[in-house]
Amino acid sequence: MKELKAFFTKTPTGGIFLALILVCALFSSMTSRFLTPTNISVILNQVSVNAILAFGVTFVIIAGGIDLSLGSLVAVCGVVVALLSQNNEYSLSLAIIGTLIAGIALGALNGFIVVLTKVPPFIVTLGTMTIGRGVALILSKGRPISDLNESLNFLGNGDVFGIPIPILFLVLSYATCHILLTKTIFGRYVKAIGGNEMASYVAGVRVNRIKLYVYMISGLFAALAGILLTARINTGQPNAGLGFELDAIAAVIIGGTSTRGGKGTITGTLLGVLFIGVINNGLDLINVSAYWQQVIMGGIIILAVVLDGLYQKLKMNI
Amino acid sequence: MAEQDCLLKIKGISLAFSGTPILKSVDLSLYQGEIHALVGENGAGKSSLFKCILGIISPSQGEIIFLNESLSGYSIRDILRKGIAMIHQELMLIPELTVAENIFLGRETAQGKRMGLSEINQATTDLFREYDLDIPVGAFVKDLSIAHQQIIEIMRSVSQKARLILMDEPTSSLTEKEVVFFRQLIFRLKSEGISIVFTSHKMDEVFDFSDKISVLRDGEMVGTFSKEEVDPMSLVQKMVGREMKDFYPKALSEVGQAIISVNDLSCVPHFEHVNFTLHAGEVLGLSGLVGAGRSDIGQVLFGVKKKTSGTMYLKGQEYNPGNPSEALRAGLGYLGEDRKEMGIIPEMNITENMSLGLLDAYRKFLFIDQEKESLDAAEMQSRLSVHSAKEGQRIQNLSGGNQQKVLFGRILLNNPEVLILDEPTRGIDVMSKFEIYTLILALKKQGKAVLLISSDLPELLAMSDRVIVISKGKQMAELSRDNASPEKVLEFSLH
Structure with missing residues (x-):
């Protein structure tokens, strides 16, 4: 009991974890279809793309930046992987590696502009968001790309030992990002420059290099998300990923990462993603209309941040 | 000094946070037109004492009497209106507003009538002329030096008819030249009958500016002294509670290549x-x-x-x-x-x-x-x-x-x-x-x-x-x- 209390009050992600449990309890009391192995697998599968995007952008936000181009990068990379795997022209692994490199390069473009011009990342990535959407339409000539490599389809819809492949990617991405943020020098410096950029620079941290890397990571995970999305719907869609950046950023913020930078966790982001996913899924199950779902979702995002603030204060007094 | 000149009287104030005592039965008397230095190490309770006077935190015991009236139960705003102001170490001005707008911020309505920009500017110009200040009233605060910003905060308190101004390390970010000007300003305020309590870690200023010096150590009031009763060395000893031989240790060594x-x-x-x-x-x-x-x-x-x-x-x-x-x-x-x-x-x-x-x-x-x-x-x-x-x-x-x-x-x-x-x-x-x-x-x-x-x-x-x-x-x-x-x-x- 004592350990339990300590977990909820002492760990930074205790609050969102508690909220997630409460929401799950609420939905299971309302419908018996919620807490079933199948539904849990459905939820995880549904959130995998958002989770992968959110993990990547967590680094950017902790470093004090923002990446609004995520949705467009998903579209560009989704189109690229579709083009590369059309008509079996290249092998699947070549198509995937090529797409991941494209994602990293596009992320690097964001990073270079931010570092070299000192224009706020909000503006830079707002620009590249529009550019990216245009590039996706140019590459695809504005049409969906079909007739893709069959094994690509397997990535989106297949499973290994009964576990859907997107969920495996989710788990793998979580582990990689968590270790990267908490155990490596890079992760430490990401938090440092988000906490105080000038102090980090004076202390000898290569601030520009770290900033460039965080946008490259964001680009890499956007590419991975784009590949999974294209694989799932078996088509390269230039209009895919619209508004994905907002879902990802919402999950990061609900997960307790400060928008001012300097602190945050990958576990928090995962919980934020699950929180959004569970609410979407639960509202579907209890037949709330899709229009109302958006209204409720928006309210919950604001509420979550307000409650987290109160909860942090409360924690001080326990 | 006679009891009726007493502006602020603090009687036996105690304060504790989650069991840790911060202030222990602190007494302090301040008189009209007095410059009073409050010294002590960090954590000695200086800022907590300021916060009690301003009504930001309420002490668990004791009483604060300002102009023969107990301050307990009054809000921060009430206390400000009664004439106690504070100049924080981090200045609280709005950089994108002008000097005059900052001085009258929140008080644009005087006697029920809204003051226009020209009236605010005029009032500020008059105030600055009275105090021989050469700061353009229409300048944006963000374009001013820290020293000028501080003067504007002080003048804001003056225009609010403050009787007592608390200052937390007012000289810590001023240059030598600016300190000279600051000194002139507070002596001017003193001559108008305004009382000032300030904290400082610089001994020369403590002795130069103040009429009286009070020492806090670990939340206890060690005492209030006149300048003649103490010297810098003995003051430091009262602050740290033990003897220090020489404030600047000396070590002579060979200079190398x-x-x-x-x-x-x-x-x-x-x-x-x-x-x-x-x-x-x-x-x-x-x-x-x-x-x-x-x-x-x-x-x-x-x-x-x-x-x-x-x-x-x-x-x-x-x-x-x-x-x-x-x-x-x-x-x-x-x-x-x-x-x-x-x-x-x-x-x-x-x-x-x-x-x-x-x-x-x-x-x-x-x-x-x-x-x-x-x-x-x-x-x-x-x-x-x-x-x-x-x-x-x-x-x-x-x-x-x-x-x-x-x-x-x-x-x-x-x-x-x-x-x-x-x-x-x-x-x-x-x-x-x-x-x-x-x-x-x-x-x-x-x-x-x-x-x-x-x-x-x-x-x-x-x-x-x-x-x-x-x-x-x-x-x-x-x-x-x-x-x-x-x-x-x-x-x-x-x-």
């Missing part, structure tokens, strides 16, 4: 044609007013700023760091003048703050060797006696002196040969100052070369073997320890 030479170095527009040599085992002081270019010299040496011409040599080799990281690897250490801006990462703990920028030394495959890292940091923490309440405490919760010691730890972990220390004791308590002086001299004895930049003239003169005076970006003089007197240094600074 040249480590850094600077030849006709310029960084336009900050400074030009600077020449000096820094030797092993030497403390070289850089003096000058804030903004004269002395901090910029340190920053160019450490690669924070780029030189525009001239050459630097490090142990005979030409040296031109592209960024702080290169300077660090060349064997330099740097302490920036503003701890909050250039020093600490507030959310991180002591260990993480110490190892910042040095993690390549703790690389284990792809990861940080956290065991070795915390071991080294813990050792450094005890060597520098950094006091923290609990393990893993965030640096933002430490006192200024302890934060500064952590930043020293960061420098020492890299074992540099040259230390550039810009305002190493700004805004920290007396005990920590003493510890830092002792540390600097120990480093000097080890043969480290130290470039000391400081606005605290007594400190600079006591610590430095030689002093270079910079004025308006130009090197005015180089004085040996025996030749350097405060008058001489000031004369060259103001040249």
